[in-house]
Amino acid sequence: MTTIKQIAVIGAGIMGQGVAYQFAKYDYDITLTDISEEALAKAKKEIRNIERLDKMLHKSAATVNVLDKITFTTDLGAVAAADFIIENITENISLKENLYQQLKNIVSDHALLAVNTSAVSVTRLAAFLKNPQQVMGIHFMNPVHLKPTVEVIRGHHTTPATIEATQALLHTVKMTGVVVNDMPGFISNRVLMLTINEAIFALQDGVATIPDIDKIFKECFGHKMGPLETADLIGLDTILYTLDVLLASYNDSKFRPAPLLRKMVDAGLHGRKSKEGFYKYDLN
Numbered sequence: 001m002t003t004i005k006q007i008a009v010i011g012a013g014i015m016g017q018g019v020a021y022q023f024a025k026y027d028y029d030i031t032l033t034d035i036s037e038e039a040l041a042k043a044k045k046e047i048r049n050i051e052r053l054d055k056m057l058h059k060s061a062a063t064v065n066v067l068d069k070i071t072f073t074t075d076l077g078a079v080a081a082a083d084f085i086i087e088n089i090t091e092n093i094s095l096k097e098n099l100y101q102q103l104k105n106i107v108s109d110h111a112l113l114a115v116n117t118s119a120v121s122v123t124r125l126a127a128f129l130k131n132p133q134q135v136m137g138i139h140f141m142n143p144v145h146l147k148p149t150v151e152v153i154r155g156h157h158t159t160p161a162t163i164e165a166t167q168a169l170l171h172t173v174k175m176t177g178v179v180v181n182d183m184p185g186f187i188s189n190r191v192l193m194l195t196i197n198e199a200i201f202a203l204q205d206g207v208a209t210i211p212d213i214d215k216i217f218k219e220c221f222g223h224k225m226g227p228l229e230t231a232d233l234i235g236l237d238t239i240l241y242t243l244d245v246l247l248a249s250y251n252d253s254k255f256r257p258a259p260l261l262r263k264m265v266d267a268g269l270h271g272r273k274s275k276e277g278f279y280k281y282d283l284n
């Protein structure tokens with residue numbers, strides 16, 4: 001088994017930032033790539049914030065200077081040097097397929113690749129690469145550094161050795177994977193997206209207010225967050241993309257996105273990352 005030293009993180013949005021932080025914190029050398037210089041600049045700022053908050057919460061947090069461990073670049077070719085690749089780009093099947101077509105000629109023969117997706121089939125993306133047996137899904141939770149349990153997705157081609165190496169890598173950054181088989185949305189999002197979408201339909205129907213919908217889940221069910229707060233945390237654009245992927249994958253109308261969700265995304269209300277979704281945020 002190859003020793004994993006160099007990790008490439010593709011996509012510097014919410015998830016890419018969190019994943020890059022978590023692995024850099026445990027002393028891996030990270031290359032963080034994105035197509036957008038602006039996204040990389042924002043990621044640098046956000047990673048600094050995550051580090052500051054992590055150090056405030058956990059006195060024993062990073063002993064390394066996390067930003068020293070991360071190289072920020074728009075050059076996808078830099079991924080060639082990685083032993084392990086974690087892909088976190090926008091949840092859009094054609095964008096992801098286009099990227100995997102490029103990765104086919106970049107990824108080194110020994111590298112393992114993890115697809116971080118909310119719902120796209122890992123098998124479908126793995127099929128683009130030369131070594132699909134070295135591809136698995138890791139569905140990280142958000143915020144990554146506060147959610148140590150993840151779903152590890154076994155695609156059609158994924159070998160036991162790939163799953164074993166992935167679990168071992170996760171343990172080195174104090175994370176654990178629950179292994180599930182590859183079906184769109186896995187367990188978490190197949191169930192969660194229906195709940196969030198139905199909460200949005202209920203809001204649209206005027207059944208209850210935004211805070212009351214969330215209150216029912218928190219105070220009646222003991223959830224830490226209600227479905228609308230969760231939607232804001234994930235990003236309403238990502239929720240919409242994920243429902244579209246689930247609808248296309250299962251061809252089942254139960255996944256049709258609520259019109260109110262589409263309207264909010266069209267209006268640029270993407271949740272916390274755009275400072276407004278169902279709630280308003282004043283984040284610095």
Ligand SMILES: NC(=O)c1ccc[n+]([C@@H]2O[C@H](COP(=O)([O-])OP(=O)(O)OC[C@H]3O[C@@H](n4cnc5c(N)ncnc54)[C@H](O)[C@@H]3O)[C@@H](O)[C@H]2O)c1
Pocket residue numbers: 010011012013014015016033034035036039087088089090091092095099116117118119139140141142233234235238242
């Ligand atoms: N947001 C969540 O809570 C959450 C949780 C688990 C998994 N996911 C999944 O993780 C992935 C990323 O989600 P996110 O919330 O970070 O999205 P995001 O919109 O915050 O960030 C996506 C980033 O990908 C970049 N990008 C797009 N195309 C690219 C390309 N070809 N090459 C390099 N970079 C590219 C964009 O510029 C952007 O910076 C999605 O597949 C999503 O479903 C999200």
